[in-house]
Amino acid sequence: MQRSEFGPRLRDLRVRAGLTIEALAEASGVSVRAISDTERGRSRAPQPRTVAALAAGLGLAPADTEAFTELGRSGRETTVTAGRPRSCELPRRSVHFVGRDAELAVIGRRVAAGSAKVTVLYGPPGVGKTALAIRVAEQHRDRFPDGCYYLDLRGTEPEPVTTGDALTVLLKALGVHSRQVARDEDERAGQLRALLAGRRCLLILDNAGGEAQVRGLLPGGGANCVLVTSRRALGGLEAVRRHPIASLRPEESAALLESVGGGGGTAEATATLAQLCGHLPLALHIAGTRLAGRGSMADLVAELSDANRRLATLSASGSGVEAAFAVSYAQLAGPARTTFRRLAQVPTVSFAPAAAAVLAGCDVFTAEDQLEELLDLGLLQPEGAERYRFHDLIRLFATDRLRTEEPAEVSGDTARRLRDWYLDTAIAAGRWFEPAYGGPPDAWSGPVPLDTAELAQTWLQVEFDGWVEAMRGAAAGGAHQRVVDVAEALHWYSDRTYSVEPWRVVYTLSRESAALLPDRHQEVTHINYLAWAYGTCDARYEESAAIAMDAYRMAVELGDVKEQANALAYAADPVRHAGRHDEAIAMLERSLALADEAGDDDMYVQTMISVGLCLRDAGRSDAAVAQLRAALTELDRRPLAAAPAQIARLTAWVHLSTTYADAGRWPETVEAARAALPLAETFGEPSITGQVQVAYGEACAALGDTATARDALGAATQLLEDRGNLARWLQRARAGLAALSSA
Incomplete structure (x- = not known):
């Protein structure tokens, strides 16, 4: 058997597998140069371990592997050294290199x-x-x-x-x-x-x-x-x-598919195929080779769209993408392997060490060490400060390892453990903002610190997608009271981020779960929360009004005076936005009476402020100022809890500043804005701060302080960008800046 027969056989098997030399190199761990030289007969016959690695990379069946190994062995027996390339010569470059x-x-x-x-x-x-x-x-x-x-x-x-x-x-x-x-x-x-x-x-x-x-x-x-x-x-x-070195950019991925596969698809189809390949060059090479072999782009897109088949499709007879990942996976220590595959259960794009600790059943410090090991081997990517993420294809590989290597009951337990951790932590964090608590339970010992309201708010914001997905999982599993408990714990917190987080999703889940529980008073409460989310958060006022009136009718039927007051207040807000100010004020005055009757001091003061807002929008600035000042007096008189009192004081001063600005009462605007700004910045809801900055900037401009006006209006444009229900405030900020520029 002559040495020259091994190289052609290797090339034939590689082409049949749909692999480029670069793809086989990644799959087998054998260098590009070594494969190229072997195929062209320019090197010694490979060593046994190299033959074995090539066979694995090619995904050969046992019988084919045996024949391939024998061919390599025979070649070594008759090898000659004539014509070897210079040692350490650069491999030939790929003709399909693009971008970078x-x-x-x-x-x-x-x-x-x-x-x-x-x-x-x-x-x-x-x-x-x-x-x-x-x-x-x-x-x-x-x-x-x-x-x-x-x-x-x-x-x-x-x-x-x-x-x-x-x-x-x-x-x-x-x-x-x-x-x-x-x-x-x-x-x-x-x-x-x-x-x-x-x-x-x-x-x-x-x-x-x-x-x-x-x-x-x-x-x-x-x-x-x-x-x-x-x-x-x-x-x-x-x-x-x-x-x-990260994955290719979308335009580079499209160019690589075009180079390897010869094109033939629409720009949209090519972009979809590149995304399904995770913009990973190895995967793109394999997909391009499939297309070059007269494969249909539409068929390949359809095949890769099935997440359960994607790795197999990109693995070309058992090699390729999956084999490349498996090399790194095999190098992990046992605990890190466990953590890696269980991380596939994290429902979010990125995750922190705490989630890994929960899944692995270890402390956070151990989890951090394991995550760094995964990062070190290229199985994770850093995502900002102290967070990590999977490449899309590596997440699929982790999912496959989880399914293959862990019993279903074990993976089910870890998934439930992660879900319960998200829910428990959300409830504990939310208690910082609830009137009856003001902090997490004394026995709280979760893997994330919740020692302050700021830490709690940070966790809730960063992990929003995680605990919402946990709510979905709890609802699907029939744990409806748990879903309601989470939403209830976050009721007062939601006011702090109403313009930046999709609270309609949260309260839709809680309303649906509450409807499946026997406590109808609880159900009407969460219908009211959903009405608030549709109106205040999403500016879907007609739907908000309809939901609020459903809650009102149910509350009347139940004799629930407190929720009648809430429902009327939520229903009045869409009426105000429709410009029917007298009708809205009448609804709010009825809500005030009901809140007083129910002894709901929190709702009473907040509804007083809502009346002032209606008066402002109706152009009755003097009456609005009197109403808002009266609300501040009532706030000091009534025993409000800390969180509701903070919100009431903030909103009263915010609406005072904007009322004065609408009336052109500039010195009073500055005074009210200076009282409101520190409260707004501490509270943290950007749209509230943005409104105050508009009023403050307009007042400073009118009073000749152009530098301060420019700073305030500039800050307002950033805070109010993409806040659909506050578009008029953004327009005012931009108009004020334009006027300053032209002056």
Whole structure:
């Protein structure tokens, strides 16, 4: 059997599997250069472990694997060395390399300036680190007259290249005779540094497994450049630059599909296909190869749209994307593997260590260590401060590992544990803002600190999607009282973020769950909450009014005076927005009487303020000011709880400032705005602060303080952007800025 038969057979199997050389390299862990040289008969027959890795990467059946292995064994018996390429020669570049202009520009500037002594290109499997390093070397080859050298360290393989062997290879490539290579590894490292000190070379150390493997290969000085590629950031290396490599941008993904697959689809279909591939170069190569083989883009999009089949489709006979991820997964310690697959149960795009701790059943510090291990191997991506996220395809891989490696009852338990944690924490955080509590339970010991209202609010905002999904899960599981309890705990908190969070979703869930429970008083309360969300949050006033009147009729039927008062107040707000101010005031006055009868001091004062708002909108500024001042007096007289009192005081001063501004009473506007602003900023709802800034800015402009006016109106435009129900305030802010600019 001649050596030349193994290379053609390898190429034939690769093409049949629909893999490019780069894709097979990612799938098998064998370098691009080694595969290319083997296929062209330019290298020695591969070692047994390389043949095994190629067979696994190709996804060969057992019988085919045996024949493939025998062919490699026979080739080794008759191998010849004539015609071998120069050691450490750069692999041939991919003809389908596209994009990466930003990365090439940044790294290129460093190379040109001589500041890229050592650059680590790191990122998840399949992201194209090797291809980028080779392209950098090609673009800047002329700067390195003493040569560009490539060495695959095989850091993700079971038997990576040792530092000592790597030193030997590099020394020989640089012209050192075998007999002159030092026996001791440290001496070899010194030889390499001495040799490079007088040269200008570029080295690519590809697929590094860790710092220890690389450290001894780095030059000590001279005008050399080293590009290290790794799934890890190699944070233990000193005096190096690190450059994270992310997925391609959408336009680059489309260009790569066009290059590999030959086009043939609409721009919309191509964009959809690229998104389904997660903009990951390896996945895009496989998809493009499928298209080049006369596959239909519509069929491929349909196939990949099934999340349960997507990895298999992108794995080309068992290799490719899934195999590339599996290499990193296999390197994880047992606890980190468990955490990795269970993280697939997190319902949000990004997650914090606390969620990982709940899933793994460990403390937060241990979870952080495990997340950093996942990050280090490219299985997670950082997402802002102390948060992480999956690449879309890696999340699918984690889901598959969870399904395959954990019994259904275990994964069901962890999912419920995570759901209960979201719900328990939301309730505990919400208690900071509830009149009857003012803080979490004394026994609270969850993995996130809730020691202050600010910490509680931060958690609720950051984890909004998580606890809402937990509410959905609880509702689907029949835990309807739990859903209602969460919504109830967040009732007063919702006022703080009404313009930025979709409270209609929360109160739709709680209303639906309350309707399935026997307590009808509880049900009418949550119908009222939903009316508030439709009106105040979403400006869907007709629907809000209809829901509020449903609540009113039910409250009358139940004899629930308190909820009658609430319903009328919520129903009055859409009437005010419709411009029927006298009708709205009449409804609010009836609500005031009912709130007084029910002894609901919180609602009574807030409804007084709503009457003042109606009077303001009706143009009756003097009456509005009197009403709002009376509300502040009543606020001090009645025993309101802390949270309702804070909201009432804030809204009274806000509406006073805007009432004065509407009336052109500028000194009084400034006085009221200065009282309102610190309250608004402490409260944290941006739309409220924005309204005050408009009034303050208009007053300062009218009084000749243009600098303060410009600052206030500029802040208002930022706070009120994309607040649909406050468009008129945004228009006022912009008009005020325009007037200042033209003055």
